[in-house]
Amino acid sequence: MALKGGRAHRAPDSHEQGSMTLGTAQSQNTSVVETTARDIKLRERVRRTLAIEAKGLAALSAAIEADLGDAVEGAIGFIERARGRVIVTGMGKSGHIGRKLAATFASTGTPALFLHAAEASHGDLGMVTPDDVLLAISWSGETSELGDIVHYAGRFAVPLLAITSNAESSLGRAADVALVLPRVEEACPNGLAPTTSTLMQLAIGDALAVALLERRGFSASDFRVFHPGGKLGARLLKVSDLMHQDAQMPLARLGTPMSEVLIEITGKRFGCCGVVDDAGALIGIVTDGDLRRHMSGELLVTPVEKVMTSSPFVVDPRELASAALGQMNRRPVPITVVFAVAEGKPVGILHIHDIVRAGVL
Template identity: 80%
Template sequence: MAAGQPGVSALGLARSENPAIPSLADIRASARRTLSVEARGLAALGEAIEGELGEALDAAIGLVEQAKGRVIVTGLGKSGHIGRKIAATLASTGTPALFLHAAEASHGDLGMVTQDDTLLAISWSGETSELGDIVHYAGRFGVPLIALTSNAESTLGRAADIALVLPRVEEACPNGLAPTTSTLLQLALGDALAVALLERRGFSASDFRVFHPGGKLGARLLKVADLMHQDTEMPLVRLGTAMSEVLIEITGKRFGCCGVVDDAGKLAGIVTDGDLRRHMSGELLVTPVERVMTSSPFVVDPFEMASVALGQMNRRPVPITVVFAVEEGRPVGILHIHDILRAGVV
């Protein structure tokens, strides 16, 4: 590069020969300004919810609840990226949803949309031309259309059955061009819609587990029943059993303990290594189990979250490493702390 010639970026855009390099203080000040501008935008959204936007949101939630089909979210550009996230959040929280690319819709993908569905179209200006065919399709076939826009009088806003009109806010971009605060508001209102529907449907952590079986989140949502050992794997003896047989059961099942059941099959007690140490004598092997066991042991529900069970085990006066799961007093499984940790539950 010749001396004095301005530099060129990777995109071919001219830059200053001696650009001013922002200091760390300048960078942090810029970050604070961005967050401040976006925080004001969110505050304006919160205020709008108290008025007409809130009423429109109520109507949108009612419309989605009554629909037999899915929520089809569509948009283009940054609004499209936000739309993908909204569709994913809806789908993972109990509201069937998918994303429809606005440009691809005109080339066959409109076939995804049925009259049982509800369309959620996102455009800050409300004038995204690629949404035109989708709006026309919705009107022609009677597909309910919800608009997420900042302009109620736009083409999209006027065509929609329900318009979720966002407040006009300042973009965090210093040029006022790059969608920043505007996309944050779109995402925030999408989250508000998804969470409200979640709560209206009574969508629980157990339901959430169905859609999130993998990864750390899936592990956190595992139930005791998903991890416990059942049937012949459980170390169990009946009341009246001699301790010589109890020791054989403990050794054979390798949980370091043994449950004791009564004639009705209900858990009456448990024998642990601590019980054995406390009753160690020459007559231990011929002693009936009920004279050694700990009565009314700590148990868990098989449908309890494994993470909750782990916390309860750790919070015992003397932390325990194994616990029986019972239903109506009867043992249905046994869970070791190693089972929980191997599954990634922490």
């Protein structure tokens, strides 16, 4: 018997303690079962959303084999012939999709910008010229805010392309080319929130951008011009962007004694020295491995060609640094430094540390 606050409290006996433990365990098990059930139901809902949206993309792909394919070709033709930009416009969720598509066009070689449909009626239509192409996005095709843009396009003969699900809508009828998307089920259980529909708008816009990219032969080098920053920009760096050039390269001519070669290796701090002939062509390299293999009392007076490794591995200065890194790692014995050679002559030297610092990895 224990006293607390003037009242007696009896400690539970062993039978009561066992009952309490059992009850707690049952409660915990019930909670685990309920949590698991909720998780399973949640995952089912997620899978349902993905399945519905996948059906939408499948329907879109099938539509390309019919009339939508002709419309896509027509839209691409208008954009290719335009001397100006693609002006993408839309409202609400379609507007958000439009912003992304304008950015995708611009970054893949098709000059583009996004025009807010509501702001267009308050002066921003001044951004649009007859040299441009308008791309208006509206699932219903009856977005009231697009009215002034549609009227402007007709008045000033600006080509109008439409992404909509209703060919007979105001937008669909006014467009020079209407990309009519198949009507499909929204992933939203209430059928209200744009989900499958916006995914399809995004997909057809991306398809236009990529088709134009390929038609124009837009290369990785071109892509890097518009993506100089971040991880993507680093991945597109070339060997020539990172290599050390001219006096920074450790080089020695045929006949140079190893005493001078060691000074060159120590001074340039790449752990190696390239060997060139009288014409300046790279014919060999001296590495720390070569030094170990030829270590003797005569090393310092030995001509460099007696120590060097002939026909060293080299890279093209025009190739991507990431590709050069892969080749360096795939050598029978991975190497950390490589010469860049053009027309047989060394034009630079690249160390793996240069690649790491640039964020290529």
